[in-house]
Amino acid sequence: MFHLLEKRIAEAVSAYLTTRYGIQAGSAIEQPKDSRFGELALPAAFQLARQLRQPPRAIAAAIAEGMQPVEGVARIEPAGNGYLNVRLDRGYYGRALLEGVAGAGAGAEADGKIIVEHTNINPNKAAHIGHLRNAVLGDTFVRMLRARGREVEVQNYIDNTGVQVADVVVGFLHLEHKNAEDVRRLIGTTRFDYYCWDLYARTSALYKSNPEALAWRAETLHSIERGEGEAAELAHAVADAIVQAHLATMLRLGIVYDVLPRESEILRLKFWATAFELLKQRGAIHLETEGKNAGCWVMPAAAFGEETGTEDSKVIVRSNGTVTYVGKDIAYQLWKFGLLGKDFRYRRWSRYPDGREVWVSTDGEGDPGAPRFGAGARVYNVIDIRQAYLQKVVVAGLRALGFEEQAARSVHFSYEMVALSPRSCVELGIALSEEEKRAPYVLVSGRLGLGEKADDLIDKLAEKAAEEVDSRHPEAPLEERRRVAMQIAVGALRYFMLKFTRNTVIAFDFQEALSFEGETGPYVQYAAVRARNILRKLEERGGAMPDFARALPREAMARQLESEDFWQLLLAASKSGSAIERAIASGEPAHVAKYAFQLAQAFNNFYHEYPVLAEENPERRVFLLWMTDYFRRQLEDTLAVLGIEVPPYM
RNA sequence: GCGCCCGUAGCUCAGUUGGAUAGAGCGUCUGGCUACGAACCAGAAGGUCGCGUGUUCGAAUCGCGCCGGGCGCACCA
Numbered sequence: 001m002f003h004l005l006e007k008r009i010a011e012a013v014s015a016y017l018t019t020r021y022g023i024q025a026g027s028a029i030e031q032p033k034d035s036r037f038g039e040l041a042l043p044a045a046f047q048l049a050r051q052l053r054q055p056p057r058a059i060a061a062a063i064a065e066g067m068q069p070v071e072g073v074a075r076i077e078p079a080g081n082g083y084l085n086v087r088l089d090r091g092y093y094g095r096a097l098l099e100g101v102a103g104a105g106a107g108a109e110a111d112g113k114i115i116v117e118h119t120n121i122n123p124n125k126a127a128h129i130g131h132l133r134n135a136v137l138g139d140t141f142v143r144m145l146r147a148r149g150r151e152v153e154v155q156n157y158i159d160n161t162g163v164q165v166a167d168v169v170v171g172f173l174h175l176e177h178k179n180a181e182d183v184r185r186l187i188g189t190t191r192f193d194y195y196c197w198d199l200y201a202r203t204s205a206l207y208k209s210n211p212e213a214l215a216w217r218a219e220t221l222h223s224i225e226r227g228e229g230e231a232a233e234l235a236h237a238v239a240d241a242i243v244q245a246h247l248a249t250m251l252r253l254g255i256v257y258d259v260l261p262r263e264s265e266i267l268r269l270k271f272w273a274t275a276f277e278l279l280k281q282r283g284a285i286h287l288e289t290e291g292k293n294a295g296c297w298v299m300p301a302a303a304f305g306e307e308t309g310t311e312d313s314k315v316i317v318r319s320n321g322t323v324t325y326v327g328k329d330i331a332y333q334l335w336k337f338g339l340l341g342k343d344f345r346y347r348r349w350s351r352y353p354d355g356r357e358v359w360v361s362t363d364g365e366g367d368p369g370a371p372r373f374g375a376g377a378r379v380y381n382v383i384d385i386r387q388a389y390l391q392k393v394v395v396a397g398l399r400a401l402g403f404e405e406q407a408a409r410s411v412h413f414s415y416e417m418v419a420l421s422p423r424s425c426v427e428l429g430i431a432l433s434e435e436e437k438r439a440p441y442v443l444v445s446g447r448l449g450l451g452e453k454a455d456d457l458i459d460k461l462a463e464k465a466a467e468e469v470d471s472r473h474p475e476a477p478l479e480e481r482r483r484v485a486m487q488i489a490v491g492a493l494r495y496f497m498l499k500f501t502r503n504t505v506i507a508f509d510f511q512e513a514l515s516f517e518g519e520t521g522p523y524v525q526y527a528a529v530r531a532r533n534i535l536r537k538l539e540e541r542g543g544a545m546p547d548f549a550r551a552l553p554r555e556a557m558a559r560q561l562e563s564e565d566f567w568q569l570l571l572a573a574s575k576s577g578s579a580i581e582r583a584i585a586s587g588e589p590a591h592v593a594k595y596a597f598q599l600a601q602a603f604n605n606f607y608h609e610y611p612v613l614a615e616e617n618p619e620r621r622v623f624l625l626w627m628t629d630y631f632r633r634q635l636e637d638t639l640a641v642l643g644i645e646v647p648p649y650m
Numbered sequence: 651g652c653g654c655c656c657g658u659a660g661c662u663c664a665g666u667u668g669g670a671u672a673g674a675g676c677g678u679c680u681g682g683c684u685a686c687g688a689a690c691c692a693g694a695a696g697g698u699c700g701c702g703u704g705u706u707c708g709a710a711u712c713g714c715g716c717c718g719g720g721c722g723c724a725c726c727a
Contacts, residue, residue, distance in 0.1 A: 030666070033673090043669060046707070056707075080670055081707075122727075163726060296725060309653030310723050318725040325727050388654070389722055416655085417721085440719090468689070488689085499675090500663070503655065505720075512662070512676080516689050519663090519675040526689055534686045582666060594664065597674085608682095608691050628686090650689065 001096050002571070003578040005072050006040060009086055012070045013042055013063070020066060023051065035568055038077075038085035045082040056082025072096070090567055091558025097574055097630065098548055098557070112377025115336050116142050116413075117155040119250065119257070120383070122164040123242040125200045126193035127249050127454040128446060129508055130384070130418040136497040136643070137415055138382035139255040140589040143641045144580050153373060157332065158262040158360075160239035166220040168196050169234045171203040174216055180233045187237065193245035194453070196238065201449025225267070225322070247350070247358070249454050253490055254643045257358050259373045261335075265344050265361040266328050274342055275331035276317070284400035285316050295319030299326075304396035314393050326390055330397040337398075337406045338375030346370035378409045385414040385503065413587060415502040419443050420451070421509040428452060441507035452508070461489035464514055465522075473649060484647040488522050491644040495521030498593040498642060519597050521644055527600035527607075528639060528646040531632035534612050538625070541613070545629070551622045560623040565609070570627065572602045573634045580641060589642075596638045603631045 010029045017023050032041045045060035052059060060078035067076055074089040118138025121131045138154075145152045159165070172178045176199070178186075186192060206213050223231035243260065250256070266272055276297075279285045285297045297317035301310055316327040334340040345366025346359040359370055383391060391412040398407040419441035425432055430450050436442050444450040466485035473481060496513050500506055516522040535545070552560075561567045576595065583591035612628055615621040636646055 028669095030669075032670070034670070037670070041670085046669080049707075083670075159727070293725075298725095307653085308723070311652080312723080315725050320725075322725085324725070329727095385655080386721065387727080390727080443720095472687080472689085504663075505656085507662080509662085515676080517676085518689095520689085522689055523675095530686070530690085537686055579666090586667080590664080591666080594674085601674090604690060605692095607686070611686065613686060650687095 001093070001101060001577070002575045003581060004101075005088065005093075006578060009040060009070055009073060010042075012067070013044060013084070016063065016067050017044065017048070020063075021048065021052065023048065032083075032085070035564070037079060037083070038087045039571060040086040040088075041079075042084040042086070043082070044084060045078075049082070060084050090561035091554045093574075094552075094557035094561050094570065095554045097570070098552060098626065111150070113151045113153055113375070114145055114378045114380065115153050115155060115374070115376035116145070116380045116382065117157055117336075118142075118382035118413075119156040119246070119255075120159070121246055122162060123158055123160055123239040123246065124164040124168045125197040125242065125446065127246050128451045129454060129457055130446075130451070131246075132253075132454050132457070132493070133415060133418050133497050133506065134382055134384065135250055135255050136253065136494050137502070137589055138380075138413070139250075139253075139643055140494070140498060140592070140641070141380065141382070141413065141584075141587075143643055144584055144589060144592060147637075147641045148577070148580055148584060153376065154256070154258045155336075155373075156257040156260050158239065158243055158260050160235070160243075161221075161224050161263045161267065163217065163221065164200070165235050165239050166217055166224060166231075167203045168200050168238055169220050169224075169231050170213070170216045171199040171206075172234055172238075173220070173231065174213070175199070175202055175206065180230060180237060183234055183237055187241045192241050193249075196242060197453065198449055201447065204447045204449075227264075227268070244350075249458075251352065252455075252458055252486075253494060254645075256352055256356060258371075259346070260349055260358060260360040261332065261344060261373075262361050263328060265363050266331055268363040269342065269344060269361075271331040271335060271340060271342060272323050272328055274340055275327070275334055276323070278334075278401060279316070279330070279397070282401050284397060288313070293319075299393065299397065299400070303400050304393050307392050307396075308389050310389070326393050326397070329390075329394045333379070333394055333398060333410060334401075334403075335374050336376055336379050337403070337410075339401075339403060339406065343374065346373070378411075379406075380411045380413045382413045382415070385416055388412060388414060411587075413502075416505045417443065418506045418508050421507045424452075424508055424510050427510055441505060457513070458489060458493065460510075461492055461514060462486050465489045465492070465516070468516065469650070476649070480648075484649065487645045487647045488516065488525065488650065491521030491525045491639075492516055493521070494643050495524070495593055495596075498589050499597075501588055501590045521642075522650070524596050524600040524635065524639060525644065525646055526650050527603045528632060528635040529648075529650045530607055531603060531628050531635060532646070533649075534607075534628050535625075535632065537613060543613075546622045546625060548622070548626045548629075551619075552626060556619055556623070560620065566623075566627065569602050569606050570630070573599060573627075573631050576634055576638050579638075592638065592641055596635070596642060599631070599635055599638060603635065606631070 006029055028043055030041055032038060045056040048059050049056045057078065060082045064076050064078045064084060072089055072092045074087045076084055076086050079085040116138055119135045121127055142152050142154055172183055186195060220231045223229040224235045285299050288294055288296050288298050293315055296315045296319050298313040298315050300313045305311060314326060315324055317323050331340065344361035347362045347367050349358045349360040351357050381391065395407050395410050398410060422432060422437050422439065422442055425442050430444065432442065462485050465488040466482060469481045469485045499519060561570065579595035580592055583589060610624055612624040615624055639646060
């Protein structure tokens with residue numbers, strides 16, 4: 001509703017400026033910090049002052065004087081040294097909220113399917129907290145887009161033929177002397193992703209102490225690429241099992257996918273071969289004949305040098321004929337926009353508890369019942385910021401092929417890394433140098449097997465939440481308490497990953513991440529639970545929810561909203577749509593998290609100040625109940641966008 | 651060396667893309683539980699927005715120059 005009025009006012013003012021001054025001015029609109037300045041403010045007069053050669057204050061006064069009334073607006077008045085302050089019609093506004101005018105989806109634009117690619121973890125070991133940031137950011141962004149009516153497809157790219165998978169295969173073959181049969185048994189009997197976590201670290205250590213072992217890696221990679229031999233069979237088994245583990249981990253956080261495009265199919269279904277031809281034909285790449293890159297197909301630095309500050313061209317095809325990551329990613333990006341003229345074949349990978357299905361690419365027979373994937377109008381790639389250079393090369397590839405528009409709609413949704421606070425390193429038993437102990441954060445390497453696994457963190461959170469729940473509700477059934485604890489754990493974790501803006505390095509700290517007080521997910525969940533409790537108590541005491549539409553006519557609404565307190569609370573609660581749209585535009589899920597927190601703060605304030613059920617004045621009591629119910633809905637909806645559930649009790 | 655990012659309260663971070671008196675959480679101190687369960691609320695202390703300079707009605711925000719920190723710049727992904 002707020003979003004709607006914001007637009008309506010901006011348009012009205014803009015139209016007025018055009019008719020009166022003949023000036024096409026897209027008029028900015030903002031929300032004043034101080035509520036005394038009204039609900040909205042326009043700095044339009046400042047922008048016009050120079051052109052009109054008049055003081056801003058005089059222009060503002062003239063606009064306020066001359067404008068026709070706008071529906072839903074009580075008045076527009078000049079203020080300060082040239083602001084136009086807008087005061088909304090409170091009765092109108094309250095009624096509009098009550099009647100549910102302009103609910104969900106009001107912000108939708110018909111801009112076609114949006115593809116969001118996230119998670120993309122190498123399928124060779126357990127997920128860690130860095131991966132969690134990627135998945136939570138991506139999943140939340142998807143929820144934001146869907147909440148505002150956009151069509152979204154979620155892809156999780158699986159690099160099942162890469163070096164990292166090969167390294168684990170080398171570990172099984174040469175360190176543990178296991179065959180495919182042995183590994184299959186391990187998959188069924190162990191925590192396989194954890195097993196591989198350690199094995200990967202051991203293989204990495206082996207390369208360091210015995211560099212000649214790198215030959216095994218090369219051999220394994222070739223076998224995987226040809227799709228033949230024991231190594232290939234092993235790689236397949238490892239990657240599939242790990243993908244399954246990753247999906248299970250992510251499902252604990254409510255994160256799901258539509259489709260898993262795999263690198264093996266990029267190769268076998270000739271996606272790369274097709275892209276390669278296209279790149280050659282359009283002269284985007286050329287064969288280098290001399291220098292250090294002799295024998296390689298390269299993209300010249302002219303295509304991307306200005307943006308990246310590099311002078312070297314980028315190798316796309318190695319001198320041994322194999323393709324680099326960038327090459328494969330260009331093929332993948334082309335497919336995402338429907339520009340490759342090819343499609344994967346698909347089969348069902350698994351079904352989620354709610355019935356939704358995940359599909360996976362296959363080079364075998366495809367399922368004719370598969371949905372249509374790819375061919376998006378806009379693409380977001382959730383990838384950490386260290387890959388900015390490579391992502392720019394990929395986009396430059398699209399541009400070099402003549403796909404300017406698609407290049408402009410391919411967004412690197414980047415985020416900074418998750419490091420560990422020195423204190424957390426100590427807790428994990430990671431040895432630190434004196435210098436590292438004093439640093440604000442320490443980067444740890446998955447290659448060395450260091451860091452915190454995603455599932456371990458979720459378990460720690462759930463355990464701590466369980467203690468809290470047990471102490472508060474010892475009478476509740478155990479199974480239910482565990483479920484509530486998990487909801488709280490997920491709330492804490494998702495909120496923690498979202499409260500930082502994308503380009504802030506997170507110095508992960510257990511004490512902070514395990515906190516359930518202050519600016520945390522559980523704080524917001526608690527507010528929603530409290531709102532529900534009031535309504536539940538009402539029923540327990542034999543009361544029924546009033547018919548608000550009948551009991552709160554516009555005059556009653558206006559009367560109650562004369563209270564500045566109520567008005568500000570309602571206003572804050574009604575801005576979710578506006579907050580989500582802003583967050584989409586700026587690409588910052590953190591803004592939604594902040595909004596949810598502010599909403600919870602506002603409600604907690606209300607909760608303490610106004611005992612709803614004890615209110616004696618009938619009209620006011622109905623109003624307070626309506627406010628409670630409205631807050632409840634807004635809190636629940638906003639939390640849902642963050643992927644956080646509201647527990648039945650806390 | 652080149653490119654990108656960051657520097658805001660003791661600590662961890664926001665700051666609606668140039669607006670009105672710079673905000674939260676944690677920590678510290680003070681006060682508040684007969685239940686709409688305190689995973690909460692109220693209050694206090696705490697700031698030269700790294701430094702300098704420019705742009706203009708107006709700068710934490712934009713430009714330039716320093717200082718400090720991080721990350722990239724592979725025939726790895």
